[in-house]
Amino acid sequence: MFDWISWNVVLAVIAAFVKAFVVVNALLVAFAYMTLTERKVMGRMQVRYGPNRVGPFGLLQPIADGIKLAFKEDVTPSQANIWVHTIAPIMALVPALIIFAVIPIGPSLLIADQPWTWYIANINVSYLYVTAVASLGVYGLVLAGWASNNKYSLLGGLRASAQMISYELAQAAAALTVVILAGSINLYEIVEQQNRSLIPYALYLPVGLVAFAVYLIAGVAETNRAPFDLPEAEGELGAGFHTEYSGFKWSMFFMAEYVNMVNVSAIAIVLFLGGWWPAVPYLGETVAGIVGPIFFLLKLALFMFFFIWLRSTLPRLRFDRLMGLGWKVLFPVALVNLMVTAVIVALWPTGVWPFI
């Protein structure tokens, strides 16, 4: 009856489910410990210790925080739109979680003649998928701001939409530079391409480096992190779009922010830093297949530290400055960079280092 289902397909589906389960849980654990790391690193930068009371070195602090948030009263304002108010945090969190499906964290290899892949899905348009899903995240913030029936929340939501749509352009233009260089929109293929040419795209001077810088700045803005955390500017807007949220719904916004940080960093690593780069050309297929993800995670940790470092250093931008930076600086720079890349690739398709 089910002859058309081959055993391999069933296995692949089960493997995908297991991987998805592992990845989602890993992301949420990473979120929990990111909060602790952030508080500790920021504490040290401010010449204090940060949380160190719950468990050894405060390592159980995220668990205590989670229990506290889960048991807090979940207040919905009486005049709020109850359905949208409830759905908005889910709409912010789910896109953040599903982006990781297409991110390859290590090279494919054969383990006992069975193929093993370090991604959940390898689709031909994976970067398109990433941009599409990442743009959905803004709905969560806007709807949260609107459904709260609070002027500050609404302003925060509006800021979120304006900011994220503006910076998506620069981010996409920077990423397109890499797409032109690699000749592919498949993230796995982009990493493979960098490993074949032995240098990551961030070192393709000058276009790669410029694109990387633009992508990084736009990425910080996309995740609503300091110094671009205008949507939740507590000085002006209470807490912005999540002013009226508490308890578990609030913590979902919190999760979405941190998981988005992981996503932006992971995509930056894939596009510009060669993913598992030093592993593949130098360590050999099998070793790289196992050590590769470690290189990827090390780079991810560096990015996370960078995000925290920025937050503890830079003050928040004024809103018109933010828009000016996005539209008058980053977007034109990314566009010119894209055009220069296109011209270079058209003139020297086989590549001339240091340009290509």
Added chain:
Amino acid sequence: MAYVELKAPPKPSNAVEEALADFSAIAKGLGVTLRHMFVKPVTMQYPEERPELPARHRGRHELERHENGLERCVGCELCALACPAKAIFVEGAENPPDAPVSIGERYAKTWIVNMIRCIFCGFCVEACPTEAVQLKRVFELADYTRESMIYTKEMLLAPAPKKEPEDSWLPGFLPEAAKQ
């Protein structure tokens, strides 16, 4: 008077210079935070580490004694009168002639301070003619009930000296209670 000449950085003349100035400012800021990561935190790990308070710290009251163990307080109520927060209540009584509590004619039968009201101004210390009231370095006064914040004379009295001082100018009699 010596003045420090503060020079404003030169105004950037074009957009490129301005951008470079901005980036160098950001890099400078990032350097400051990175450097401070390796500075020893100034935090005092309180229950394990304890602060070295200055000698004249104004904490909880203490009722002092003379060297021979007799109380300094003579129940004059000047501290209660001086207290701007009306935190102190004193009730004086005649000293029993056979077993005097203080060296004067009178002593404080009750001496109560309400630590919810006390503002630690130290006026009671200044008002005291016999230097009986002192504010000491006890600072851990938090508690759960209003009742427990009222400190009575028994709680505030300084411990009696272990033995009789050898060269005291005071009359050499010790009450039985102070000897123990």
